[in-house]
Each structure stands twice: as structure tokens, then as C-alpha cells.
Amino acid sequence: MSDKILLGHGSGGTMTRKLIENLIVKTLGNPTLNKLTDAATLNLPSGRLAMTTDSFVVTPPVFPGGDIGKLAVYGTINDLVMVGTKPFYLSLAFILEEGIELELFRRIVDSIAEAAENVGVEIVTGDTKVVEKGKGDQIYINTTGIGIIPDGIEMSPERIQVGDKVILSGTMGDHGITILACRKGLEMKTDLKSDCAPLHRLVNAMLDVEPKIRVMRDPTRGGVASVLNEIAEQAGVEIKVEESRVPILPQVQGMCDLLGLDPFHVANEGKLIAVVPAESAEEVLSAMRALPEGKDAAIIGEVVAKTEYPEVFVETEIGTTRILEMLAGDQLPRIC
Amino acid sequence: MSDKILLGHGSGGTMTRKLIENLIVKTLGNPTLNKLTDAATLNLPSGRLAMTTDSFVVTPPVFPGGDIGKLAVYGTINDLVMVGTKPFYLSLAFILEEGIELELFRRIVDSIAEAAENVGVEIVTGDTKVVEKGKGDQIYINTTGIGIIPDGIEMSPERIQVGDKVILSGTMGDHGITILACRKGLEMKTDLKSDCAPLHRLVNAMLDVEPKIRVMRDPTRGGVASVLNEIAEQAGVEIKVEESRVPILPQVQGMCDLLGLDPFHVANEGKLIAVVPAESAEEVLSAMRALPEGKDAAIIGEVVAKTEYPEVFVETEIGTTRILEMLAGDQLPRIC
Numbered sequence: 001m002s003d004k005i006l007l008g009h010g011s012g013g014t015m016t017r018k019l020i021e022n023l024i025v026k027t028l029g030n031p032t033l034n035k036l037t038d039a040a041t042l043n044l045p046s047g048r049l050a051m052t053t054d055s056f057v058v059t060p061p062v063f064p065g066g067d068i069g070k071l072a073v074y075g076t077i078n079d080l081v082m083v084g085t086k087p088f089y090l091s092l093a094f095i096l097e098e099g100i101e102l103e104l105f106r107r108i109v110d111s112i113a114e115a116a117e118n119v120g121v122e123i124v125t126g127d128t129k130v131v132e133k134g135k136g137d138q139i140y141i142n143t144t145g146i147g148i149i150p151d152g153i154e155m156s157p158e159r160i161q162v163g164d165k166v167i168l169s170g171t172m173g174d175h176g177i178t179i180l181a182c183r184k185g186l187e188m189k190t191d192l193k194s195d196c197a198p199l200h201r202l203v204n205a206m207l208d209v210e211p212k213i214r215v216m217r218d219p220t221r222g223g224v225a226s227v228l229n230e231i232a233e234q235a236g237v238e239i240k241v242e243e244s245r246v247p248i249l250p251q252v253q254g255m256c257d258l259l260g261l262d263p264f265h266v267a268n269e270g271k272l273i274a275v276v277p278a279e280s281a282e283e284v285l286s287a288m289r290a291l292p293e294g295k296d297a298a299i300i301g302e303v304v305a306k307t308e309y310p311e312v313f314v315e316t317e318i319g320t321t322r323i324l325e326m327l328a329g330d331q332l333p334r335i336c
Numbered sequence: 337m338s339d340k341i342l343l344g345h346g347s348g349g350t351m352t353r354k355l356i357e358n359l360i361v362k363t364l365g366n367p368t369l370n371k372l373t374d375a376a377t378l379n380l381p382s383g384r385l386a387m388t389t390d391s392f393v394v395t396p397p398v399f400p401g402g403d404i405g406k407l408a409v410y411g412t413i414n415d416l417v418m419v420g421t422k423p424f425y426l427s428l429a430f431i432l433e434e435g436i437e438l439e440l441f442r443r444i445v446d447s448i449a450e451a452a453e454n455v456g457v458e459i460v461t462g463d464t465k466v467v468e469k470g471k472g473d474q475i476y477i478n479t480t481g482i483g484i485i486p487d488g489i490e491m492s493p494e495r496i497q498v499g500d501k502v503i504l505s506g507t508m509g510d511h512g513i514t515i516l517a518c519r520k521g522l523e524m525k526t527d528l529k530s531d532c533a534p535l536h537r538l539v540n541a542m543l544d545v546e547p548k549i550r551v552m553r554d555p556t557r558g559g560v561a562s563v564l565n566e567i568a569e570q571a572g573v574e575i576k577v578e579e580s581r582v583p584i585l586p587q588v589q590g591m592c593d594l595l596g597l598d599p600f601h602v603a604n605e606g607k608l609i610a611v612v613p614a615e616s617a618e619e620v621l622s623a624m625r626a627l628p629e630g631k632d633a634a635i636i637g638e639v640v641a642k643t644e645y646p647e648v649f650v651e652t653e654i655g656t657t658r659i660l661e662m663l664a665g666d667q668l669p670r671i672c
Contacts, residue, residue, distance in 0.1 A: 007669045008664075010557075010666070010670075012603070013663025013664055015664070016558070017566075038419060039386040039415050039481075040388065051427060052374060052375035052461050053428070053463050053480055055431050056465075057465045082374040083375045092389070095391050127389050129391050131393050131670060135393075135473040137472075144429075221352070222352070267348070326353070328350045329351065330343040330344040
């Protein structure tokens with residue numbers, strides 16, 4: 001096999017076949033995928049089916065704390081678990097740029113295998129395309145996931161009530177600032193790494209304590225600010241955030257100050273925001289803090305009013321108030 | 337709204353939101369998609385679930401007989417129906433290149449809406465990423481589809497028996513040669529167009545006549561030759577094709593002769609190959625010919641032996657025999 005990806009690897013002929021058999025299936029194989037049929041036949045328990053899709057175009061494809069493969073698996077898993085789904089199956093589609101090192105591709109596929117194993121999902125169907133040099137950027141991945149939502153779980157912004165607490169599961173902005181530092185060649189000066197992680201275990205622990213969690217979202221592109229604004233808008237409420245309670249690493253805050261970025265707009269890849277009934281918020285928080293992925297969780301705010309003019313505002317540490325807007329324009333492209 | 341796609345349209349902030357609400361949801365909307373949750377909640381009848389994924393990178397994105405949007409919907413539908421699935425839901429993920437005209441994007445989304453409506457599937461979840469100019473090529477699309485395989489349908493190459501007939505549903509190579517002509521600026525000199533079409537109706541008609549069809553495949557990348565070789569290998573058989581019986585348009589044959597291409601390696605996007613029990617082959621063929629998408633269907637060959645050395649060979653019109661190999665290397669990149 002060549003040590004680089006060639007256009008022929010996307011031809012649908014013998015080269016494609018060899019790449020798929022010798023590398024992809026060998027690493028990710030299972031009885032369903034191994035059949036290499038046009039569509040995979042699956043078994044699922046009965047229940048409500050959930051489906052989500054994401055394409056990943058992050059640059060660089062390998063960064064401190066993760067790579068595009070891990071990100072693709074966990075990102076899609078996280079979208080499923082945000083609506084309470086138990087994930088079962090993933091599809092996996094590559095768009096490779098001609099000329100990339102086979103070694104890089106192999107590393108990403110290994111990382112995908114490890115991430116899928118870690119979450120307990122199977123890759124059941126896939127696709128590999130190759131585009132000419134200069135028509136892509138090394139590797140783009142689409143993962144689409146399906147799973148089952150257990151009975152009794154029914155999250156929806158409409159259930160949000162005044163007094164509900166807003167919980168953030170950990171420090172804000174780690175992924176975005178890591179990628180930024182990495183691109184600017186600053187990665188040697190900090191031990192910062194991406195928070196890229198799956199949230200299934202955390203979500204299970206939370207729903208065990210309080211099945212009536214109103215809504216959960218993972219603040220990826222657009223950051224915490226964009227997710228809170230989406231929730232406020234969909235629920236028709238005003239949300240207050242207390243800045244002093246928002247967990248953030250000093251390196252992340254420092255980089256944001258230096259670069260004039262608002263950390264509320266910076267992407268996360270292993271964090272969630274949950275709106276939880278006030279009476280069970282402390283108990284949910286304790287369950288979260290008992291897990292490594294929730295050890296820095298905090299109640300960062302609450303729902304203060306129903307309103308026709310949904311809004312998110314921050315009470316700053318010096319006692320002033322500012323409106324927290326959705327990210328406008330683009331802060332940092334290709335974060336995921 | 338700007339008349340071009342900007343990086344901000346992929347930021348996850350207000351620009352992303354406006355693009356999704358004002359263009360994508362307005363065109364493709366349905367109660368499930370409109371919720372814009374991280375994962376869509378779906379209803380499916382009971383039965384075996386099937387899943388397939390494909391990324392589309394065809395260039396140019398608009399070509400005679402179709403465009404990348406139509407191709408993405410029909411391509412994924414066709415992969416589902418090849419295993420007898422009734423398609424229900426699609427996910428849709430875009431990778432857009434910064435700077436492309438919003439008008440082109442709108443046209444593609446309209447085309448997706450029309451194709452989905454035509455097949456009776458819903459787009460239930462999606463994703464939009466934007467990459468910098470020069471890091472993509474206008475528009476790449478991933479569609480992942482799920483559906484249900486009715487009881488009693490069980491296609492698999494292992495069921496293939498000696499004597500089974502091989503049917504091709506229509507003329508070979510139309511899509512590949514159209515794209516090639518289009519890229520070389522030859523499109524004005526011919527009325528050739530892509531065969532890009534959904535195959536669900538044809539498959540239903542065939543399974544109504546013969547539920548025990550052994551296997552069906554759509555000969556896209558790699559062409560008829562690659563699909564026949566895959567089938568031969570998976571079934572452990574020798575397949576004979578009679579060249580004189582293979583339907584092909586004179587323009588396609590002419591272009592292939594001119595360019596030194598083997599039409600058996602050229603991609604199709606609205607054709608299928610089926611291996612059918614000998615006793616019902618004529619009846620299946622009649623049912624196919626009764627539909628516009630199967631009007632040129634023909635029995636092109638048969639399974640001649642079980643073997644440890646699977647092989648496909650062609651009896652040429654002049655009475656000689658040649659081995660039909662899978663496509664090696666790449667004939668024409670980015671055909672789909």
C-alpha cells in the first residue's frame with residue numbers, strides 16, 4: 001500500500017477496497033460493518049429512536065487532548081445524550097485530501113476505534129471519498145449517530161420554569177483556547193488541553209437523580225453564551241448568570257483577556273449545560289461532582305422570569321450587569 | 337443576509353442560526369427538524385432497522401440531469417433500497433467553502449427538498465460547517481439514511497446459486513460520462529445527462545414479483561465491473577456477462593471509445609444490478625420494463641459456477657472472452 005492517500009483510494013475500485021479492508025475494517029470491524037453491504041442492518045430495543053449528525057473540520061486534526069477522530073465520535077455521542085438517548089450505532093464518512101500521510105489516517109482511525117469502544121457504540125456503516133490536493137484540508141469526518149430514548153425521559157425547553165437552576169458541568173472554553181493556542185504555535189507555553197470527552201456517564205448520573213431535568217445542551221460552537229440564548233429563546237425566559245460562579249481555568253481566562261475574547265463565546269467539547277428544577281439542583285450537582293468529568297460542575301445561574309423578550313444577562317464580579325449575546329460573526333473558524 | 341457564504345455562517349452563533357432558520361428550515365422544514373434540538377426524536381414502525389451513509393463531493397456541483405443535492409438524497413436512498421429497506425429519515429450535513437454564492441446554496445437546498453419530497457423521506461437533523469476559501473470545493477454534503485426492512489426480505493450474496501440471472505436496470509455509464517463531458521466543456525455537444533434517480537419504486541416492483549431476489553447493488557463509483565466483482569467474491573461464484581446484451585447509449589459508448597475508457601468502470605447514479613433466480617428472471621424483467629426507470633432493463637448475464645476463484649468475464653460481441661476486473665486506480669475522481 002502507498003504511504004500516502006491517493007485519488008484512487010476514493011475510486012470505488014480495488015484501491016478503495018484495500019484501504020477499507022486493510023485499515024478501516026481491520027481497526028473498526030464488527031459483524032455488521034464487516035459485511036460491507038450498501039446499508040447496515042441493525043438491532044435496537046424498542047423505544048423512541050433519536051438521530052443526530054455532525055461534520056468535523058477542525059484544524060489542526062491532532063491537538064493537545066484529542067484529535068478529529070475522537071472529537072467526531074464524542075461530539076456525536078454528546079448530541080445524542082443531550083436529549084437523554086442511549087447511543088447504539090454510528091456511521092462514519094471520511095473526506096480525505098489527496099496526498100495526506102496514511103500514517104495520519106491510521107492514527108485517526110485508531111482514535112475512532114478507541115473512542116467508540118470507550119462509549120460502547122458500534123461503527124456500522126461508512127464511506128470514504130478522496131478529493132484533489134487543495135480541495136480539502138487533510139481530513140474531514142461526518143459521524144451520524146442513532147440510539148434509543150428510554151421511556152420517561154422527555155427533555156424540552158417548554159418545561160422550563162421560573163426558579164430553575166442552570167448548571168455548567170465544568171470549566172469553560174478549554175477546547176477553543178487549546179485549538180487557538182495550537183494554531184498560533186503557543187501550545188508549548190501552556191499545559192492546556194482540549195476537554196474533548198464523552199458525556200454519557202455524566203448524563204446517566206444526572207438523570208438517575210432527577211429524571212425531570214428540563215433540558216441539556218453541550219456548548220460547542222458559539223460557546224455557553226449561544227446555548228443559553230437558544231434555551232432562553234425556545235423557553236421564552238430570562239436567564240441570569242453569576243459570573244463569579246462560572247468555572248474557568250486561569251490560563252483560559254488569561255488567553256481570553258490577552259486576545260480580547262469573551263470566554264462565554266469559546267467552544268467546549270466535553271461540557272454540558274443543564275436546566276434543573278430548583279429543588280433537586282444541589283442533588284444533581286453532587287452526583288455530577290462525584291464523577292471526574294463533572295468534578296468542577298457549578299450552579300452558574302437561574303431562570304428569573306417568563307418573558308416575551310428572552311434574554312441572558314450576566315451579573316459581573318464587580319456587581320454590574322451585562323447582556324450576554326449569542327456569538328455574532330465568527331470568532332475562530334473550524335473549532336470542531 | 338450577505339449574498340455569499342461567510343465563515344460566520346459556520347460559527348454556531350447568530351449567523352449560523354439565521355442561515356438555518358431563513359434558508360434551510362424554511363425549505364426543508366417539518367415538525368421534527370423545526371425543533372432544532374441536538375438530536376431528532378423519530379417514530380418508526382417495528383422491523384429491522386437499516387442505516388447507510390455517503391458523503392458527496394461531485395464536481396461540478398450542478399450538472400446536466402442533476403446536482404449534488406439531488407445526488408445526495410437519491411444516492412443515500414438507493415443504498416437503503418438495495419437491501420430492501422423502506423427509507424424513512426435522512427440527516428443532512430453541509431461543508432461549505434467560504435465565499436460561495438448563497439444563490440448556489442439555495443438552489444441545492446431547493447433540490448434536496450424536491451428530491452426528499454419525491455421519495456417521501458423527511459430530513460430530520462442537520463449540520464452546517466464553513467471552511468476557509470481553498471479548503472473545500474464549493475459544497476460537500478453528507479446524507480445518512482435510516483429505514484425499515486420489511487419481514488421476509490433477506491438479500492445476501494450467500495443465497496446466490498448457479499443459473500441465477502444478472503439484470504442491469506438500464507443504460508450503463510450515463511452519469512460518469514456526463515460529468516466527464518461537463519468538466520471538459522463538452523456538454524454542449526451532446527444531449528447526454530446524468531441518470532441520477534431514485535430506485536425505490538423499481539425495487540418495490542421487483543420485490544413484489546420475486547421476494548427472493550438474491551442481491552441488489554447500485555453500480556456507482558467503480559461501475560458495473562466493480563459491483564459484479566464484489567458480488568462474485570462475496571458469493572464465491574463465476575459470473576458471465578454477454579456484452580451484446582448490456583444496454584449502453586451510443587454517445588456513452590462513443591465517448592468511452594474516444595477516451596479509452598471501459599464503460600463497465602464508469603459510474604451510474606440511477607441504475608441497479610440484481611441477481612435473480614432463473615425461473616422468475618423474465619417476470620422480474622417485465623415488471624422493471626413497465627416503469628420508466630427500468631424501461632431499458634436487460635438480463636446481461638448469469639452465474640455460471642461456484643468457485644474458489646471468483647471471477648467475472650465478458651463474452652464480447654465478436655465471440656472472444658475477456659476478464660472483467662474491478663476498477664484499479666482512479667478513472668475519474670469526484671464523480672459523486
